[in-house]
Amino acid sequence: MTETVTAHTKGLYLETFGCQMNVSDSEKIVSLLKGLGYRAVPDPALADLILLNTCSVRAKAESKVYDYLGRYRLRKRQNSRLIIGVGGCVAQQEGERLLKKVPYVDLVFGTHSLHLLPELVRAAERGERRSVTDFIDTETRLNLFPEASDTGELTRFVTIMQGCDNFCSYCIVPYVRGREISRRSAEILAEIREMAGRGVREITLLGQNVNSYGLKSPEELHFADLIREISAIDGIERIRFTTSHSRDISPELIACFAEIPKLCGHIHLPAQSGSDAVLAQMNRGYTRSEYLATVAALRRARPGLAVTGDIIVGFPGETEADYEATLSLLEEVRYADLFSFLYSERPETAAARFPGQLTRTVKQQRLDRLQRRQREITREICDGMVGTVQRVLIEGHSRRGDQLTGRTDANRVVNVAGDPSLIGRMIDVTIIHSYPNSLLGELYREG
Ligand code: SAM
Ligand code: SF4
Numbered sequence: 001m002t003e004t005v006t007a008h009t010k011g012l013y014l015e016t017f018g019c020q021m022n023v024s025d026s027e028k029i030v031s032l033l034k035g036l037g038y039r040a041v042p043d044p045a046l047a048d049l050i051l052l053n054t055c056s057v058r059a060k061a062e063s064k065v066y067d068y069l070g071r072y073r074l075r076k077r078q079n080s081r082l083i084i085g086v087g088g089c090v091a092q093q094e095g096e097r098l099l100k101k102v103p104y105v106d107l108v109f110g111t112h113s114l115h116l117l118p119e120l121v122r123a124a125e126r127g128e129r130r131s132v133t134d135f136i137d138t139e140t141r142l143n144l145f146p147e148a149s150d151t152g153e154l155t156r157f158v159t160i161m162q163g164c165d166n167f168c169s170y171c172i173v174p175y176v177r178g179r180e181i182s183r184r185s186a187e188i189l190a191e192i193r194e195m196a197g198r199g200v201r202e203i204t205l206l207g208q209n210v211n212s213y214g215l216k217s218p219e220e221l222h223f224a225d226l227i228r229e230i231s232a233i234d235g236i237e238r239i240r241f242t243t244s245h246s247r248d249i250s251p252e253l254i255a256c257f258a259e260i261p262k263l264c265g266h267i268h269l270p271a272q273s274g275s276d277a278v279l280a281q282m283n284r285g286y287t288r289s290e291y292l293a294t295v296a297a298l299r300r301a302r303p304g305l306a307v308t309g310d311i312i313v314g315f316p317g318e319t320e321a322d323y324e325a326t327l328s329l330l331e332e333v334r335y336a337d338l339f340s341f342l343y344s345e346r347p348e349t350a351a352a353r354f355p356g357q358l359t360r361t362v363k364q365q366r367l368d369r370l371q372r373r374q375r376e377i378t379r380e381i382c383d384g385m386v387g388t389v390q391r392v393l394i395e396g397h398s399r400r401g402d403q404l405t406g407r408t409d410a411n412r413v414v415n416v417a418g419d420p421s422l423i424g425r426m427i428d429v430t431i432i433h434s435y436p437n438s439l440l441g442e443l444y445r446e447g
Pocket of ligand 2 (some may be wrong): 165167168172174210245
C-alpha cells in the first residue's frame with residue numbers, strides 16, 4: 001500500500017488496529033487522501049500526516065492507541081507541521097474528549113465520518129483542530145458505503161453491512177459503529193462483478209453480523225440469495241463470509257453449503273461461551289444445544305466443514321462449572337481455530353454493571369488452560385490433514401519468498417514449491433507436513 005513520496009506529494013503513515021472492518025476502512029482512507037496529494041509511507045519518520053484507525057472492543061486495544069500516540073508526541077515537538085489524527089472506534093467513543101486529553105492530536109473522525117476526512121485534514125493543514133463523530137442517517141450512509149479499492153490482489157473483502165443491533169451485554173460495537181444497515185444488493189453485485197473483471201478470484205463478504213444481511217431491508221436480497229447471485233458471477237471461484245451469528249443461520253443458508261461448491265467449507269461462528277447461564281447473561285439469543293444443533297446441520301450440509309469461533313473467558317459471574325461447560329464445547333465442536341479473549345469491561349455496556357466481576361488472575365488462568373487445549377485440537381486437526389489432497393488457490397509467494405503460498409477451502413495456509421505461473425490458479429496439493437501456523441504441500445500428481 002506504500003508508494004514513493006515525491007516533492008509534490010505528502011507522506012501518510014496509517015496505523016490500523018482491530019478487525020477487518022478497520023482494514024477495509026484504512027484502504028478507503030488511503031484512496032480518499034490521494035486526492036489531497038498524500039501517499040502512504042512505511043515509516044512515521046517520513047510522514048506529514050499520521051493517522052491511527054482504532055479499535056475499542058477490548059480495553060487493551062484502546063490503551064494501545066494511547067501508547068502509540070505517546071510515541072508520536074516527540075515527533076510533533078520536532079515538527080510542528082506534522083498532523084496527527086485518530087479515527088475508528090476509540091475516536092467515536094471519545095470524540096472531543098480526545099482533543100482535550102491529547103493536546104497534540106489535530107483531528108478526530110468517528111466511524112460515520114470517513115467521507116469528511118479530506119475536509120478535516122485540510123482544516124488541520126490550516127492549523128484548525130476538529131472532531132466529527134456524529135452518526136449519519138440511513139439514506140446518507142447507504143450512499144456512502146465504502147467500496148473496496150483496487151489493490152491488485154486475488155482475494156478481496158467486500159463490506160455488505162455495517163453496525164450491529166444485537167447489543168450483546170459485553171460489547172461496545174453497537175455504541176461505536178451504530179445501527180445495523182445492509183448495503184444495497186445491486187451495488188454489492190456490481191462491485192464484485194467489477195472485481196472479477198480485474199482478476200479477483202475469491203471474495204469474503206464482511207459485516208459484524210453478515211447472516212442477518214437484508215433481514216431489515218425488504219427491498220434487498222436475503223443473505224442466501226445474495227450468495228447464490230455471487231456464485232453465478234464468472235471468474236469468482238471462492239466465496240467466504242464473516243462474522244456470522246448462530247441465531248441468524250437460516251435453513252436457506254445451510255442449503256447453500258450443500259448446493260454451492262464455490263462457497264468455501266469454513267464458517268466463523270462465535271459461541272462466546274458453552275454455558276447456558278452465561279449465554280443468557282450475554283444476551284446471545286441461543287442456548288448451547290441450539291448452537292450445537294446449528295453446527296451439526298451445517299456439517300450435514302457440508303461434511304468436514306471447518307468451524308472457527310470466538311470465546312470470552314471470565315464473563316461476570318462465570319462459575320467454575322460454566323467455564324468447564326465452555327471447555328467441553330471445544331471438545332464437541334472441535335474448532336479448527338479459536339480466538340479467545342479475557343472478558344474486558346467496556347463503557348456503556350450492560351455487563352459493566354453486572355455483579356461478580358472476576359479477578360484478573362482467575363480470568364488469565366482460565367484463558368491459559370483453554371488456549372492450551374485449543375492448540376492441541378488445532379494441531380490434531382492439522383496433523384490429520386497430512387496425506388490428504390487439498391484444493392488450494394495460489395495467492396502469491398510465501399513470506400520467505402522461495403515457495404508459493406495459498407489457502408485451502410477451509411482457509412488454512414499452505415506453502416508449496418512450484419512455478420510462479422501457478423499464481424491465481426486453483427491447484428490440488430498433497431499435504432506433506434503440518435507446522436503450527438501453516439501446512440507444507442507438494443503439487444498433486446495422479447497415480
Ligand atoms: N459480531 C461478531 C460476533 O458477534 O461474533 C463479533 C465482533 S467483535 C468485534 C469480535 C469478538 O470480540 C467477539 O466475538 C467477542 O468474542 C470479542 N469481544 C467483544 N467484546 C468483548 C469484551 N468486552 N471483552 C472481551 N472480548 C470481547
Ligand atoms: Fe458485538 Fe454481539 Fe454485535 Fe457481535 S453480535 S458485534 S458481539 S453486539
